[in-house]
Amino acid sequence: MTPSGPTVSTHDVVDEAGRRRTFAVISHPDAGKSTLTEALALHAQVLTSAGAVHGKGNRRGVTSDWLEMERARGISITSATLQFGYGDTVINLLDTPGHADFSEDTYRVLAAVDSAVMLLDAAKGLEPQTLKLFDVCRYRGIPVITFINKWDRPGREALDLCDELTERINLQPMPLTWPVGVAGHFRGVLDARTGEMVRYDRTAGGATVAPEHRMDADRAKNEEGTDWIAAKEEHELLAASGGEFDHDRFIDASATPVLFGSAMLNFGVRHLLDLLVELAPRPTPRADVNGDTRELDSPFSAFVFKVQTGMDRAHRDQVAFARVCSGKFERGMTVTNATTGRPFATKYVQQVFGQERSTVDEAFPGDVIGLVNATALRVGDTLYDGKPAVKFPGLPSFAPAHFAIARPKDLSRAKQFRKGVDQLESEGVVQILRSDRRGDATPVFAAVGPMQFEVATHRLEAEFGTAVALDRMPYSIVRRLTDPAQRNLIDSSRRGEVLQRGDGALLALFTDQTALGVMRRLHPELAVEPLIAST
Template sequence: MSTPTTPDDPTAAASEPVSNTDRATLDAARRRRTFAIISHPDAGKTTLTEKLLLYGGAVQEAGAVRSKGRGRDVTSDWMELERRRGISVTSTALHFSVGDVTFNLLDTPGHRDFSEDTLRVLSAADSAVMLLDGAKGVEPQTLRLFEVAKARNIPLLTLINKYDRPGLDPLHLLDHIEETLDLKPTPVTWPVGIPGDFRGVIDLRTGAFHRFERVAGGSKVVPTTILTPEEAAESEGDAWTTAMEEVELLQAIGAEHDHEAFLAGRTTPVFFGSAVSNFGVGLLLEALMELAPPPSAHVDLEGGHRPLTSPFSGFVFKIQANSDPRHRDRVAFIRICSGHFERGMKVMNARTGKPFTMSYAHEVFAQERAALEEAWPGDVIGVVNALDLTIGDTLYASEPVVYPPIPSLAPELFAFARNADTGRTKQFRKGLQQLDEEGVVHLLTRVNGDPTPVLGGVGQLQFDVAQERMATEFGAAIRLEPTPYTTARRTDEGGEAALRHHSQAEVLVRTDGTRLAVFQSPFVLQFFQERNPDVLLDTMLTR
């Protein structure tokens, strides 16, 4: 399997001369892998993230990301609520290198209620790892996140995790993936032994057997014992024979890796392992280096492709405030699409038409940050206290470009936000505005003149996070009261007029001017649609 080239790779192009600057950009891009991890809660996403960092040398011990020279510990889950509940509800960028390959791991929330945040993160990723529990397969929240990835045409690698525990047999898992996701699984490694009596995996690329040896805690990288097929057959007996019969079946049905089909999103390379024991993580990391696509020319709003060698451009895909309580700051995460970033460079914001100086750009690693002097296509940089930047903004130097807006999902839950302390009105308004800009919740107003803010979200956990952050970060406790609305669609002025006197629906307006038609039930929505077929009612929003 050869490392794929980008459309801008001079070795794949014709005879035009390439400048030294362009060659440096293309070489840096070729060595980038920008990927995300999606999974159902409890499938092991945080564990896998930390083990990948461990293999990449970014941490000294799994579970503790130690900042250089200061002896401080951070983890990929930095919010107190995350640690308390054992879930991931924020996203961050984790940057590390293995050999000459530089990885940008975009850590996504692991909870369905934050699938909007995952959608934004995946807009900045070139590929993703889909993590499945070997005993449960594709779970409901995995399915929702997969649909988000599919909407972005993201190539997916799949890791079947927790295979050292009782679970489903591997052939059943492959059928389950294909039937549930309409995605053909093509194993790259294959397990020897049944779940719960896991012996190791066969690397189908080489035929070598990687023996599973349980590592207590899995906090260190321990070299894996690798056997030849002959040695494995003698060592593992009937388990090896069964595994080889299964491999022959896979070959007979053509379940082999097809790189073009993988990049097109029709197939997914599959790996088996145990993240908690560090087993299979190294093979997955190697596959990310070999199979995951590097950055390529990014599609702009007009449908054209901006070459990697064009002057600097990028877009904001996430805003995060107060990730480090010491600074109470606001970080804009920018995915670089083209050109060479240099600290202090001046760029234009396509939305505002105003210049912006990139003086406070950092490499962000969970809560930690370090001044960044340069970066390349595929890299993610954090710009601190960039108050003029919002999600979806395009930044460019020299040659104008606008990238498509980042879509968001129509809210499914709505609540009135009441200020619990009228003496904290300023903090109340500022906090809600900040949470809206980050995309934690949608901040909405009623067109009927009622000034009470309405919060919209995909799930209840978004409201829980909003309440906690309002109280702890902004000093403005809020009470949330339910509204009668359960269903929302994007609409326009015509929809607003049609719903003006509706008794079971109304229109709410987002801070960016987007109108949301909200209904008390799906039945009310359907009834309205049937009688108003020309009214715009769309499920997808844009920011």
């Protein structure tokens, strides 16, 4: 039953949703996502000092990188959620892994946000993973703000970077700030909307907010000379060629506001945070699996986009991260899991700030809540209160490209091994494939990228005390088998085998395209199809 308490009106729910900004920070590896995440929190005054991913001495790691492997490698390998207030606005910020091996995690996060901040390295511009992420945002209709980072280091020309957005991905840049000084000689930025220059003071290691000094155009020209003149001319040139800010084009994802700065030095970060509050989209009604719209003021509903275990080493509990889509959430509610039809009690619910957590009593559309002890929940589950029932579209499982047979090195730890494998499967760390031929004792790990294997084996040993041996399999081609009666055709051919994924899909694995081609010639009736993201 829902706990008794004051009734929240439809107007209140819609107003609360309007205060939310839920966005992801995405980019190619090493562009500075986690550093920017901390800089944003620093400017919101929820941190007193920021660390660096590659911290040295007594400098701590970033708040959002809390896994041991993340701190050791200096990269993000799992998404992280940070919720904090900024003025009257509630920020739900999701930091994502940039490495291509963890694309599934990033794409699931993108299903849970209303906008994205895309970082570009000033020296590298659009990189392969950046291109893929832009495509995903465009496919989902997610508005993107572009932050060109590391302007304090040598890099490319600003106009060149903006031209690349237009020429390579047909995304019109709309610069709201423009750098004064070339990359590596960062003097400040031109604020396009006021015509002023903003100059920044360096702080020790960028650990505190960089003081800002505003000056009018005449003073900027007198003090910065040719750097200011060049900035004005370049910005005017881009504005004249279609780069004037148009909010409608930003919302429909055909153009992107562009800002320049340095997350490491906290230069330009306040501009970005203020822009998100002012311009980023608020939560809107979502469509369910039937295409019907779930209005914001409908009874509570949410979907699970991530499951994580081991955030609290003292308890090793499981947390399911859910995006609230409608209604007011109140701690203690008993809701229904649309996947199983079973009730789920929400006694332990937390707001998450990296690894730090605090109890949540209520939440509104746009918020991300952490449901603790959520062993019954899986990625893609929908939770709802009352009637009628609702189910949102599931989240994608991508075609794996790497396969390995997993087995415990110590057979006496077989029980812990099976428990750990089930845990990894529920979180989506790797896909788990099984067959009667191989049995439950030797499941097959299937991964988009090989680094997922490292994460899986590390966690099995660190969290479940079971060292794992992986025997790589020779398969590189995967197809979905749509006719279960044909399974033996492949299993008996010695050219491949069929394994079942946790969602029931039958995956036909082949060593290469030649093996698949031979099977098709021998059996024209073979019912296999390319494996696309499933829901």
